[in-house]
Amino acid sequence: MDCRPCCGACCIAPSISSLGKPAGVRCRHLTPRLRCALWGYPERPSCCTGLTPSPEICGTARGEALALLTALEAQTCPPCRPG
Numbered sequence: 001m002d003c004r005p006c007c008g009a010c011c012i013a014p015s016i017s018s019l020g021k022p023a024g025v026r027c028r029h030l031t032p033r034l035r036c037a038l039w040g041y042p043e044r045p046s047c048c049t050g051l052t053p054s055p056e057i058c059g060t061a062r063g064e065a066l067a068l069l070t071a072l073e074a075q076t077c078p079p080c081r082p083g
Contacts, residue, residue: 001053007062008034010051013069015077018045023073 011027011034021027029037038044051057057072058065 001055001058003035003053004058004062004065006034007058007065009058009062009065009069010048011036013066014047014051014073016045016047018047023077024070 008026008030011030012025013023015021015023016027019027019029027036031037036044036048038048057068059068
């Protein structure tokens, strides 16, 4: 699966600690066309390079991708875990 044009959900919904980006906030490297400006560059954080588009993460539309990634962030965020 390729990245969906005009989506950017993976650059908004999850936190990116290496960039100091909290969850739900647009990454400073997300272009106006909703593409990663660091794509293909070594400066791109490893958490971003490890995230590949898939139906389980991207769903069928941008809104679904935002919802799926927001839920995944809530499930995996260490301060958010009960316990």
